[in-house]
Amino acid sequence: MSAVTNDSRKRGKKRYGGGHHNKRWKGSRELEVGMQGILITCNMNERKCTAEAFNLLNEYADKLYGPEKLQDNNGSSSDEEEADEEDVDVALKKEVAQLQASGAKQERRFQALDSGANNVIFIKTQNLESDKLVHHILSDLHSTKKKKSRVILRMLPVTGTCKAFQDDMVKYLTTFLEPWFKTPNCATYQIAFKARNSSHNKRDEIIKSIAGLVGKLNPKNKVDLTNPELTVIVEVIKAVCCISVVKDYTLYRKYNVQEVVKEDIPKPDVTAAKTESNTAEEKEKQDAEETNKEEKKGEEDGDKNVPQDNNEVDKGEGDGE
Template sequence: MAEPVQQPPQPSGGKRKGKAQYVQAKRARRCDAGGPRQLEPGLQGILITCNMNERKCVEEAYSLLNEYGDDMYGPEKFTDKDQQPSGSEGEDDDVEAALKKEVGDIKASTEMRLRRFQSMESGANNVVFIRTLGIEPEKLVHHILQDMYKTKKKKTRVILRMLPISGTCKAFLEDMKKYAETFLEPWFKAPNKGTFQIVYKSRNNSHMNREEVIKELAGIVGSLNSENKVDLTNPQYTVVVEIIKAVCCLSVVKDYMLFRKYNLQEVVKSAKDPSQPHPKLGNGKEVKLESDVKLNQNDPSEGKNNQQVVPENNEEPGQTKPKPESQVVNEEGAKPELADQVMEGCKSNENDHS
């Protein structure tokens, strides 16, 4: 009679396995309680670019945002419970009892864990995303830049640009079109109207077509109100499109050119002539550009034709100058007119790596 096959002895790792499960469950529940830890659709916040030091960037961002956030919205309130870690991580604790205690503590403190500002993974190098709750990011960032512009007081070292993000959606053309139709209404739907430009930046994304996105968004702005016009020199509104991986971040900001494209390092510098929207262009052509713009603004009788000519000086150094034919847009419909104007002007932002 054959002897039964004996199974090799199993290592006694039950306690270690139980602790590992407890730690994993604890981390997962803390993440759920505190909100998402990476950029995803459905968030509001502030997108910040920095100079090769993300940790220092986060520290500066918290300091700056809390300073001005307290000024606008009052100090944020915390409790002792919110500051203390819950649960016990001792090896001798009963795993099941400790897990139940942890779940109870997390449920009780979920609301307090949702801070006003919370840093999370952006999905791109040298880019930090600060999720916001209970504030309007575009108003807060404008307030910060306005104060720095007036006082010329430098308050950051590694932060470059600070862009408010009023909404996020999936970075696919159909999703963006559907989302933008509602998102852009507060600024551009009749009776609201204004002059605008679109700035576009894509990081770690290869499936989006820049020209298609800009044309679609410009078409949506035109469909909301036919009186919305493109102004590439000093627009009332700038539609910011920031794409990172599979997430599209959108915002509509004011004084984009005045505040040096929302660059905190540049906005504190004293300009020779504050009226110049492009102070870095000092090659003689600037004078011609300024006079052409003033001529167009002071001659309303020309109507659309004045806005169909896009200034050549909007391109950055080293870029190919567009053909004259591409500067004259179709007069038959508002959508192609707006789309072509915006496309010409947005070429100036292609080399903006900040």
């Protein structure tokens, strides 16, 4: 009896517990070397973040590239008319190709994949430039100040990926960075590095090696941590290194869609404040000098009213005699 009970418990556990979970994640698609797309960070709600990301990306992609065009796996009427004019062998080959395409999953413009880190999703892009798309989104949000998401935090384009080992990264970046930093091109820059679920890369060593590489491409490239023209983004997740070079990283609040819609708070004018302070000090100094002059003048006037010499008094008394 106990054996039957144990068997039923095992079946129940496999049906409703870990067995289903393992099957679910075994077939999941993950971020891999060779992909391009967008890394999107969120706060504890990846499902809602994915939905917001698709809405936001499709809205702006339609404006830049037009509505997404899906291929008709069944073929069009024009294809059928052309097939009538072709040889039988060519027509058969085309039909086989269409049947194979209908059985395969069609690549969409945006596909959500498992990034390999919590609170981070990866949207794989197809047939578009993710850096230009993300910059366009942030530019519009910055100018309109219209909030269009609740859980999305940062949107980082990924225009290149390689293995997350220092030698592989340097080798890959040697060619990847040429369009921006190789002579005659040059710019001020900074490096934004972050590693998730990876402990074999040290931040300072990676930044130093990349900076040395940029310097070799053109000695005129200079580091600027305040307001750089370009920012080299390096995001390591497990064994994959995601890379991109972006503009206006500081202006668009490190590509944070929540911060970029906030009104800019004017910084206090240090020069004006310093000038006003100096003016007040000069005025106080002038007032003090005038006060001293008046006091000195009053003392001099008082001295004139007092007899200066006892001889004058003695003289007066003598004349009286």
